[in-house]
Amino acid sequence: MTRTPLEGIRVLDLSRVLAGPSCTQTLADLGAEVWKIEHPAGGDDTRGWMPPDIGGESTYFLCCNRGKKSATVDLKSETGRAAIRSLALEADILVENFRIGALDAMGLGYEALAEINPRLIYCSISGYGRTGPRAAEGGYDFTIQAESGLMAITGDPGGQPMKLGVAITDLVTGMNAAQAILAALYARDRTGRGQNLDIALFDSAVAMLANVASGYLQTGKESRRFGNAHATVVPxxxxxxxxxxxxxxxxxxxxxxxxxxxxxxxxxxxxxxxxxxxxxxxxxxxxxxxxxxxxxxxxxxxxxxxxxxxxxxxxxxxxxxxxxxSSPEVMKRGLVIEVADPVHGTLKLVRSPLNFSDTPLAEPTAPPRLGEHTDEILGRTVMEN
CATH class of the missing domain: 3.30.1540.10 (formyl-coa transferase, domain 3)
Structure with a gap:
């Protein structure tokens, strides 16, 4: 049987909300085993983001957590931190979006974990990056859209600046993080070493300015809003x-x-x-x-x-x-998948947009309930260490 692209790769996912989880969902789609670590009291923030919901479960959480296994761990306890260190020994990739210094204080920062697992690829996702004047600040898509210039060029010419209808900077940052991780895996094949990746929402948003950025940098002229029109192409x-x-x-x-x-x-x-x-x-x-x-x-x-x-x-x-x-494009491309779910029977989800001619993606599974795989994931640290 043909293997998935990331079969055998293990991901320790300490991220929450959207940028990190969308990154690790892509890795899960590609065949990696993703261990989603959540706080015992409520788990990922998006589990509580509703409506809309299905039977009291957030549909927001469902959009970026398929194919993962959930374990509840209290990182404030020494037992919990010891469990993460044990998992980091086995993991190929760690993805986190804690405030700067938080995991270092717990003994779970890059330096500490790279010492015990030099092959670990440690991806840190943050609002403004791990360096610079605002490294200590949290980052939220809405404010990043405002501060990156994206909002200033979106909306009617005479109206207010406008955000996009989805958290675009989170999603693009998740894509950038996945891209960087895959490149780091390729580099590790040559060097035998992992590395630390610093992926920021702000950086990703500024890079999305694309032709608008180029226009300003070359001419010094301020861009303006054109609503649904284009700045340089008519009609x-x-x-x-x-x-x-x-x-x-x-x-x-x-x-x-x-x-x-x-x-x-x-x-x-x-x-x-x-x-x-x-x-x-x-x-x-x-x-x-x-x-x-x-x-x-x-x-x-x-x-x-x-x-x-x-x-x-x-x-x-x-x-x-x-x-x-209900469009023929969605139906013909099979963009909606139906996965088995123990509570709802089935769930309808948007499938991965990635398509390969020879290599299959992982068979999609329903997003996990909070702590559904705790015994399975943490049990391996007892058996293998």
Whole structure:
């Protein structure tokens, strides 16, 4: 039988909430055995984040903890700390998001654990990193979106700065942490040594500024909010139709010309020197956009989608979440999985977005109840040490 990518890799997960747990869920999807360590009194914070809930259990917790085993350990007790040290001897990876110095004070910091297990990859996730003027501060997605500049460039031009609808900096930080861990595993194959990884929400958020960051760094010009429009590509925004909203993404001059000639039946628009090139359209967006808005308002969304898709112009309908999960794309790609659960019978979860041609992912299992695997996980420290 073909092995999963991380079969045999063991992860000691001391993280909670979203960034760390989303990272370790990815590792679990890839086949690692993940030991989720939780405080006996309530466990991961997200177990209490509801509504929504299913039978009194938080659906938030369900989104980032599939495929793991949960053990309850009190890190304030010497017995609990001894158990973590024993698990660290066996682990390949440790992921944590405690305040700086907290685990060092318990004898569970990188230096202490690397001394007993030099092959350990120790990933620390924090708000502002383990160095710098704000290393001691906690980090929350909402404030990081504000302080990284992401919020300043999101929202209507005349409105308030706006956060994204999900905790995007947590999720991207989890992706960055997983990427760094996989690279560290590869490096360990060459060196035989683990290492300490310092992954920050703030760093991840600033890196997400992408072209906005590049534009400012090269020109010194402040970026502004464009709502659902694009700063440097036009037309690239939402348009109201007679029965809904259309997302239009004309990425180049050829697409704009095809849209006008084949879908809108307005060949005069790309022929107008104000609109021929993208740069011209950006400079004259205040003239062009009202013209397009009036045209799109005259037909239903479905009609426009047919016309635009025929013209090979990128477009889409603004869907509600319920429409997403009933869509043929979700169904054909198998993006929703149903896993057995001892309490609810089954749970529906979004599957891993990773796809391999030869190597299977781990068979998904339901997120664990608090302390469900305590005896199994801690029992191994007695048997093997």
């Amino acid at each position: 690239y925004q939402l348009f109201d139709t007679s029965d809904g909203t259309l997302a239009l993404a004309c990425g180049n001059d050829a697409q704009f010309r095809a849209m006008c000639e084949a879908a809108l039946e307005r060949p005069d628009l790309p022929a107008d020197p104000r609109f021929t090139r993208n740069r011209d359209r950006v400079d004259n967006r205040e003239v062009l956009i009202p013209v397009l808005a009036e045209i799109f308002s005259g037909r239903a969304t479905g009609e426009w989608l047919t016309k635009l898709e025929t013209a090979k112009v990128p477009c889409g309908k603004v869907r509600k979440v319920s429409e997403v999960f």
